[in-house]
Amino acid sequence: ETFEMLIRLAENYTSTLFCNAYGNMAAEAAVHVQEFFTDVGLFLFGADVSTEEFVNRFFDTLFPVVYNHEINPGPTDISLEYAECLRVARRDIRPFGNVPKKALGQMGRALLPSRTFLQALNLGIEVINTTDHLGFSKDCSRALLRMQYCPHCQGLTLSKPCMGYCLNIIRGCLADAAQVDLHWRGYIQALEELSGAMSGAYDMEHVLLNFHSLVNDALVRARINGAELSEQVNKICGPPVRKPKESPGCSFDQNKGNQGLKMFSRDSEETLANRRKEFIRHLRLYRAFYGGLADQLCGNELAAADGLPCWNGEGVV
Structure with a gap:
């Protein structure tokens, strides 16, 4: 949900850019912005899906819109066929300079670690769900029954098992879960390392929330080099072929999604990076969960406290 909100907010930033600075093309651009996010x-x-593919597709489809409204505007819109020619020619003409390449580099570096992090979290959930339903063997069930209820047969209803006796029984019952311990520790360490690497150029939050700035740089560059770009376009696609104008104005609700602004403010303690660090900090507390599960059960619930009489399997000591 947090990732989805971040994506929506980044989309809103980019759509707002078009509405505020490039209103004449905002409605057409909104479709491509939505597809991109x-x-x-x-x-x-x-x-x-490939980051290279969808980043390039965004700038490919944006070029005809920019050409129609900024580079060579006219009383009518360019035809669909002419727009397709511009879309195909974008990578040769390079109207946005190195911005698409820069955007591709940032997206590739930032999104892949976050994708891996999410996949790792889902794997952890699967492990927890699987071990949550481990069944006990018949021998284990009998041993637990003896440990818990045999004292009752002798009228010792208040006696709890001795710590050593309890640990011996519970560790035997949880032998399968204990085998997960080494892998669980390695999993948490890998998550820590991955989380630590997701900063700077790899900080997805920073990259997504600043994508609109890259888009603006691309549009400014195309506008500045408009005359030169028109010549290049004429050589490849010929003079503009136009149709009746259909482009509506901006219809984007700029207040949409702004409730998330505080959450993702760079000055706020509620940044995605801080939330991730807090999650890792809590996860570290459970690093020894599977290896120490028997100790937790016996120490917290099942076994008698130190110094108190306890049941050792044969009698009270």
Whole structure:
């Protein structure tokens, strides 16, 4: 949910840029902005999509819109066929300079670690759910029954098992879970290392929330080099072929999603990076969970406290 909110907020930032600074093309651009951030979400949540493909597709589809409204505006819109020619020619003409390459580098570096982090979290959930339903063997069930209720047969209803006796029984019953311990410790260490690496150029929050700045740089560059770009376009696609104008104005609700602004403010303690660090800090407390489960059960609930009479399997000592 936090990742989804971040993506929506980044999309809102980018759509707001078009409404505020490039209102004449905002409605057309909104479709491509939405598609781009949909692809970002699909990639993060494990879909088989390529960052290179969807970053390039965004700038490919944006170029005809920019050409139509900024580089060579006219009383009518360019035709669909002409727009397709511009889309295909974008990578040769390079109207946005090195901005698409820069965006691709940032997205690739920032999104992949976050995608891996999410996949790792899902794996951890699977491990927990699997071990949560471990069944006890018949021998274990009998041993637990003897440990808990045999004293009752002798009228010792208040006596608890001795610590050593309890640990011996519980460790035997949880032998399968204990085998997870080494892997669980390694899993937490890997999450710590991955989380620590997700900063700077690898900070997805920073990259997504500043994507609109890259888009603005691209549009400014295209506007400045408009005359030169028009010449290049004419050589490749010919003079503009136009159709009746259909471009509506900006219809984006700029207040949409602004409730998330505080959560993702760079000055706020509630940044995604801080939330991730807090999660890792709590997870460290459970590093020895599987290896120490028997000690926790006996120490907290099942066994008698030190110095008190206890049941050792044969009698009270």
